[in-house]
Amino acid sequence: MAESTDRHRRAQALGASIARDVVAEDARVIVADVQDQAGAAFARELGSSNQFVHLSLTYVAAGRLPFVGPKPASALSRPW
Numbered sequence: 001m002a003e004s005t006d007r008h009r010r011a012q013a014l015g016a017s018i019a020r021d022v023v024a025e026d027a028r029v030i031v032a033d034v035q036d037q038a039g040a041a042f043a044r045e046l047g048s049s050n051q052f053v054h055l056s057l058t059y060v061a062a063g064r065l066p067f068v069g070p071k072p073a074s075a076l077s078r079p080w
Helices: 002-024 036-046 057-061 072-077
Strands: 030-033 051-055
Touching: 002 036, 030 036, 036 051
Parallel strands: 030 051
Antiparallel strands: none
């Protein structure tokens, strides 16, 4: 269990680092995480042009769309 938690933390750190780098280059990002509060807070930290969506890989494994919530397809396809 501890090894799995450590991998999750490293993956989060890598994703956060990439998101910060691309935002620094004037890109916009969609933060996707199963942890709603942490993900939303990170998206706000990155700036108002970025957004958060809930993501759980269990949806992918079940053959369902990975993004859940209000109108996720429009959030991903809207012009920035």
